[in-house]
Amino acid sequence: MTGSELGRYIIRRLLQTVPVVLGVVVMNFLLLQLAPGDLATVLAGEAGGAPKEYIDQLRQRFGQDQPVLVQLFNYLRNIVFLDLGYSFRQSAPVLDLLLARLVPTLLLMGATLIVSLGIGVLTGVLAALWVRTWKDHLVSVAAIVFYATPLFWVGLMLILLFSIHLDWFPTSGMEDVVAFHEGWARVVDIAHHLVLPTITLSLFYLALYARLMRASMLEQRGLDYVTTARAKGLTDRQITTRHVFRNALLPVVTMAGVQFGGLLGGSVVVESVFAWPGLGQLAYQSLFARDFNLLLGIFFLSSCLVVTVNLVVDLVYVVLDPRIRIG
């Protein structure tokens, strides 16, 4: 594959993401229209009631007296300029609030991806090597149990065991704010806080990847190229690590990309259990403040993240697997 082909593929793939992002924006707008009571009535209600003239004036100021299509156009134009609206509860632009919470969430996502993919793939490979032994059954049973466990409950159980009874890990937050750690001490502190949320969010995906990797390894092991490799005189170990493993990994990578949206959804629950100061916790807070601008902003940003991750996975795929034609 030449560089320019890859460049053209990237551009085409980028263009494909436009309708999705646009769709999310339009849907956000429609949902805002559905929301009970517009901003003007909410603000007026909070002030303890207001005369009708004042409400009309507020509507005019927010552009809510315009026809719906004009409002939609304004909404789209604002999004293009990265103006996601204003959170009247937090008295700050939505974008600023989101950016402040993005890093903790990405940290949690990244740690979860590494743990779930790393341990999941390893477990899947081992289970495939031990196929039909008691160890393989043990892995299968563990995977099917983790697969059925609600995330928030795992989080609470881990807190019960490791924070309340054993006192090994902190129950909540991202760092010990009153300790004023700096440099490496701060990194260690954050890592210490990261352990339980990461395990909680990882378990489900770990189980998923382990099952998929096991099935994928077993499927690949029966293919012709393995026979060829064996005929060439390669050892079992070489066949497994150089051939079977690499091919078996591809569906798992795809699945990891597909599951990223689910991971973000799970982070809402996990962040609210562990008071992790990320986007999920912000979503939880905005729910009860009925701060729809903020909630929809989070939904928009999360959708953009998912689209970006899918794009990256597709590109990684093309680079990894020369059989995939991009014509």
Added chain:
Amino acid sequence: MRSFRQRFLGNPRVALGLAWLGLVVAVALLADVLAPKDPFAIVGAPFAPPAGDFVLGTDSLGRDVAAGLIHGARTTMLIAVLSTLAAVGFGAIVGAVTGYYGKLVDDVLMRTTEFFQTIPSFLFAIVLIAILSPSAVNLVIAIATVSWPPIARVVRGEVLAVRSREFVQAAVVAGQRDSAILVTQVLPNTLSPLIVTGSLLVATAILFESALSFLGLGAPNQMSWGFMIGAGRSFMREAWWLVMVPGVAILLTVLAINLVGEGLNDALNPRLADL
């Protein structure tokens, strides 16, 4: 080759799953007989430990945990089953129409399906309920809205495979209307993957419902397992059973449905079962 019944019921995992599911469904149906009092009623001292006056203890307000569990089974199962039925119905229609008509309809509807698969589904459900306001009906709507795409894909694939077969062409020649062909000829042939995917969806719906109720977005005035965990989480230090008991109930029920769903899959596709 053994019969479907033997392959399905002879599987010990399926038998275990069906036994637990049967229990949960029976409890859900008989909730008013087993626990005639309102599960929100205060019946004793708060934080009574299990195995005392109350089998599963009482919560922070002195409500009976066992009664909550029984009525929670009804709420959780009802919402999960209804939202799955709605998702299966809608997904099957979309899948059948896209697969049958192809071309532009297929393009438009499949792009829409992909769109719904791309956006983060749990967040979308949260947004929907936050805006529609929490209620049992809106929970069903939200969960169904985020879970129909896999059904549409499965049905579309099956319809594409069946569409060009002779018996469908015969129906076309015989002058049957499109809708009649879809319902009487094509859809019955997509049933087995539909049943498998649908049964696994119930498990996902239970997880969604409990997570939403845990976050406080559940149906108000309806006891549910997720709500019980959310209400008990602040008292974990003193009363572990408030979180443990409903959590185990969710875990076992989801596990049971997954076991039965996979058993169905193995029994319907015996050639794949050995993989």
